Amino acid sequence: MTNPSPDLSPSIIVSAVRASCxxxxxxxxxxxxxxxxxxxxxxxxxxxxxxxxPRDGYLYRMDDPFTNLYAVRIGHFKTYQVNAGGEQQITxxxxxxxxxxxxxxxTDRHHCDAIAxxxxxxxxIPFPRLEELFGSMPILLxxxxxxxxxxxxxxxxxxxxxxxxxxxxxFAAFLVNLASRYVARGYSSTSFQLRMSREDIGNYLxxxxxxxxxxxxxxxxxxLLKVSNREIELLxxxxxxxxxxxxxxxS
Amino acid sequence: MTNPSPDLSPSIIVSAVRASCxxxxxxxxxxxxxxxxxxxxxxxxxxxxxxxxPRDGYLYRMDDPFTNLYAVRIGHFKTYQVNAGGEQQITxxxxxxxxxxxxxxxTDRHHCDAIAxxxxxxxxIPFPRLEELFGSMPILLxxxxxxxxxxxxxxxxxxxxxxxxxxxxxFAAFLVNLASRYVARGYSSTSFQLRMSREDIGNYLxxxxxxxxxxxxxxxxxxLLKVSNREIELLxxxxxxxxxxxxxxxS
DNA sequence: CGGCGGGTTGATTGCCGTCAAGGCATGTGG
DNA sequence: CCACATGCCTTGACGGCAATCAACCCGCCG
Numbered sequence: 001m002t003n004p005s006p007d008l009s010p011s012i013i014v015s016a017v018r019a020s021c022x023x024x025x026x027x028x029x030x031x032x033x034x035x036x037x038x039x040x041x042x043x044x045x046x047x048x049x050x051x052x053x054p055r056d057g058y059l060y061r062m063d064d065p066f067t068n069l070y071a072v073r074i075g076h077f078k079t080y081q082v083n084a085g086g087e088q089q090i091t092x093x094x095x096x097x098x099x100x101x102x103x104x105x106x107t108d109r110h111h112c113d114a115i116a117x118x119x120x121x122x123x124x125i126p127f128p129r130l131e132e133l134f135g136s137m138p139i140l141l142x143x144x145x146x147x148x149x150x151x152x153x154x155x156x157x158x159x160x161x162x163x164x165x166x167x168x169x170x171f172a173a174f175l176v177n178l179a180s181r182y183v184a185r186g187y188s189s190t191s192f193q194l195r196m197s198r199e200d201i202g203n204y205l206x207x208x209x210x211x212x213x214x215x216x217x218x219x220x221x222x223x224l225l226k227v228s229n230r231e232i233e234l235l236x237x238x239x240x241x242x243x244x245x246x247x248x249x250x251s
Numbered sequence: 252m253t254n255p256s257p258d259l260s261p262s263i264i265v266s267a268v269r270a271s272c273x274x275x276x277x278x279x280x281x282x283x284x285x286x287x288x289x290x291x292x293x294x295x296x297x298x299x300x301x302x303x304x305p306r307d308g309y310l311y312r313m314d315d316p317f318t319n320l321y322a323v324r325i326g327h328f329k330t331y332q333v334n335a336g337g338e339q340q341i342t343x344x345x346x347x348x349x350x351x352x353x354x355x356x357x358t359d360r361h362h363c364d365a366i367a368x369x370x371x372x373x374x375x376i377p378f379p380r381l382e383e384l385f386g387s388m389p390i391l392l393x394x395x396x397x398x399x400x401x402x403x404x405x406x407x408x409x410x411x412x413x414x415x416x417x418x419x420x421x422f423a424a425f426l427v428n429l430a431s432r433y434v435a436r437g438y439s440s441t442s443f444q445l446r447m448s449r450e451d452i453g454n455y456l457x458x459x460x461x462x463x464x465x466x467x468x469x470x471x472x473x474x475l476l477k478v479s480n481r482e483i484e485l486l487x488x489x490x491x492x493x494x495x496x497x498x499x500x501x502s
Numbered sequence: 503c504g505g506c507g508g509g510t511t512g513a514t515t516g517c518c519g520t521c522a523a524g525g526c527a528t529g530t531g532g
Numbered sequence: 533c534c535a536c537a538t539g540c541c542t543t544g545a546c547g548g549c550a551a552t553c554a555a556c557c558c559g560c561c562g
Contacts, residue, residue, distance in 0.1 A: 081411050085497020089411040103407060105400035111407065131393070135386050142382070148399045149356035155406035156354060156362065160332050160340040162413035163457035167550065198509065206414035208551060213510050229509085246336020418518065449541065459519060464542050480527095480541085 020044045021123075029097035029184065030071050031125070033143050042133060043140065048124035053077075059100065059114035059122060066104035068124045072096050075120020076195040079112045080203070090204040092154070093117070093196060095181060099147055117195040162206045165246070170205045171215045173244035175225070179234060190237060194230040271295045272374075280348035280435065281322050282376070284394050293384060294391065299375035304328075310351065310365040310373060317355035319375045323347050326371020327446040330363045331454070341455040343405070344368070344447060346432060350398055368446040413457045416497070421456045422466045423494035426476070430485060441488060445481040 021032040022040050032040050050073060053059050059070060059077060072094050079100065080090040091112060094100055104110045105127070134141040161170050183189035194201070202212045219225050224240060226233040234240060242248035272283040273291050283291050301324060304310050310321060310328060323345050330351065331341040342363060345351055355361040356378070385392040412421050434440035445452070453463045470476050475491055477484040485491060493499035 081407055083411055083415075083497050087411075087415045087497055089414045091407045091410050102400055103403045106397045106404060111404050131389065134392060135389065138382070138386065141385060141392075145399075146357045148396075148403070149353055152354045152399070152402055152406065153357060153362050155403065155410065156332055156342045158410055159342050159406065159413060160334060160338075162410060163340045163454070164334075164338045203414070209509080210511085210552085211550060214550095217510075246334050246338055460541080461520085461543085462518060465518095468542075 021047070024073065026071075026073065026097035026185075031099065031140070031143065031147070034139055035137070035143075036139075039137050039140060042137065046126060046129040046133065048126050051122050051124055053116040053120050053122065055116055055118050055120075057116050059116065060110050061113050062110055064110045066101065066108045066110055066127065068101065068126055069130065070100040070114075070122040070124060072098050072100065073121045073123055076117040077114050077120060078117055078196060078200060078204075079114045081112045088203065090200055091158075093200075093204070096185060099151075102148055102151055117200075167205075167207055167211050168215060168218075169243055169246060170207065171201075171212065171219075172240045174201065174205055175232075175234060176237070176241050176244045179237060190234040192232060194232055272298070275324065277322070277324065277348035277436075282350065282391070282394065282398070285390055286388070286394075287390075290388050290391060293388065297377060297380040297384065299377050302373050302375055304367040304371045304373065306367055306369050306371075308367050310367065311361050312364050313361055315361045317352065317359045317361055317378065319352065319377055320381065321351040321365075321373040321375060323349050323351065324372045324374055327368040328365050328371060329368055329447060329451060329455075330365045332363045339454065341451055342409075344451075344455070347436060350402075353399055353402055368451075418456075418458055418462050419466060419469075420494055420497060421458065422452075422463065422470075423491045425452065425456055426483075426485060427488070427492050427495045430488060441485040443483060445483055 020040075021027050021030070021044050022037070024030070027033065027040070032043055035043065048068065051070075053075070062082065074096060077094045077100060078090050079092050079094065080088045082088045094114075100114055100122070101110065103112065130144075134144070161173055165173065178192065178194075179189040182192050196204075198212045198216075199209045201207075202209045205212070216225075216227050220227055224234070224236045226235060239248060271291075272278050272281070272295050273288070275281070278284065278291070283294055286294065299319065302310075302321075304326070313333065325347060328345040328351060329341050330343050330345065331339045333339045345365075351365055351373070352361065354363065381395075385395070412424055416424065429443065429445075430440040433443050447455075449463045449467075450460045452458075453460045456463070467476075467478050471478055475485070475487045477486060490499060
């Protein structure tokens with residue numbers, strides 16, 4: 001699960017090799033999906049810049065004015081809300097090829113904070129310029145709608161998770177979800193690194209850090225997975241999937 | 252909160268009085284928001300029909316092919332997901348001026364069931380025809396994006412609710428949310444009817460019907476509200492809002 | 503060395519789910 | 533009219549799951 005492609009260190013590379021959607025390994029998952037060469041070029045021309053965000057750095061903060069969407073190129077992010085009482089809730093973890101900032105369109109201000117979980121890189125997509133493209137690129141528009149819609153359905157399944165599932169089931173669903181997203185990106189579905197802390201996982205799943213720790217130990221004892229620090233290996237994806245689907249009796 | 256306008260009974264009225272966005276009382280909340288006369292006309296021309304859905308009737312079901320979005324004209328709906336284990340989770344309650352079906356764009360199939368909570372009426376919006384309009388009506392497109400984005404932020408606040416709040420806070424947030432939506436529609440923010448059963452409320456909030464009942468009794472004792480069956484009156488909206496925001500110590 | 507952040511594990515508490523009984527309104531049939 | 537059933541809701545008693553509180557481990561770093 002370590003990234004094979006361009007290394008992160010010298011920022012000079014980013015400007016030297018003019019990064020483009022056409023050559024990006026994520027272009028079949030990301031915004032340009034399904035576009036022809038011409039259209040990809042047009043999209044490339046509006047992409048502002050590739051922006052690096054260091055680990056724990058903010059990509060944007062709540063109430064920041066909305067100017068760009070961001071496509072994750074490299075790395076992982078988390079987004080979270082904070083309510084008036086100061087409690088925070090992580091609303092999602094984003095990885096390469098996924099879009100950030102769609103929740104800001106409605107009010108022209110960001111509704112959440114976005115923080116990099118590791119040294120990461122995003123493509124800045126100036127939204128007004130993207131809108132200009134929509135008129136002449138129906139395929140792009142269509143795919144953009146799909147991505148927004150997908151975000152809606154994703155959140156609905158989190159609602160199902162938070163509203164109906166017990167701790168064990170939530171955690172299984174979380175692992176299975178990560179596995180499926182990694183496999184879609186060409187990585188192993190059974191062996192990967194947790195980019196987020198136990199605390200982040202717990203917050204996302206509506207549980208405490210202690211519960212996450214206990215669940216990891218329990219699953220380990222049951223032979224469902226191996227875990228060492230943040231390195232994880234899923235040994236019985238079938239059972240985990242059954243647990244996530246709610247078709248497995250909680251042992 | 253009873254609807255003043257056209258009665259529901261004889262379906263002939265629907266076709267006789269050619270309903271239109273221009274004359275609809277919801278057009279400042281709904282899809283045509285901000286459109287000029289010409290554009291509203293164009294939008295009107297693609298609206299398929301006004302469809303009635305009786306109480307407890309399905310507007311659409313999970314896995315139905317996606318052809319239309321629906322704008323609620325009259326009445327209330329609930330949408331819910333069902334997982335493989337058969338457990339269901341209500342993902343939202345929709346009222347006049349709100350859009351249903353956006354979660355289906357990503358896969359061309361509906362991801363949830365939508366059921367009318369009372370005799371209701373919707374406008375069918377054939378999505379392919381709506382897409383045709385987008386090219387020439389940037390204002391419409393913009394507003395459509397705002398509505399999708401709003402749905403994303405709405406779901407994020409539900410995630411905050413389900414992930415972080417205690418029962419009392421959840422229920423207060425629920426009531427305050429209803430109040431604000433009714434006031435935006437010109438109704439009283441303090442006195443309205445719950446269109447959904449206690450069971451539906453509990454399911455939506457990740458609680459049991461018994462908890463909802465107890466919370467209603469508790470709030471009644473505290474003088475926060477009056478309730479009789481489904482008729483409700485909020486007596487202390489300030490405190491309820493503070494509870495919802497998490498700035499009130501749970502008494 | 504000591505402090506610190508992140509993680510694990512154990513003991514205890516408490517919120518809310520579960521189970522159970524009953525209230526109340528409505529409908530149906532005798 | 534009553535008897536009875538049904539759906540929706542309320543209230544109480546009890547118990548379980550996960551939160552809370554606390555101690556400790558481990559690796560890292562100044």
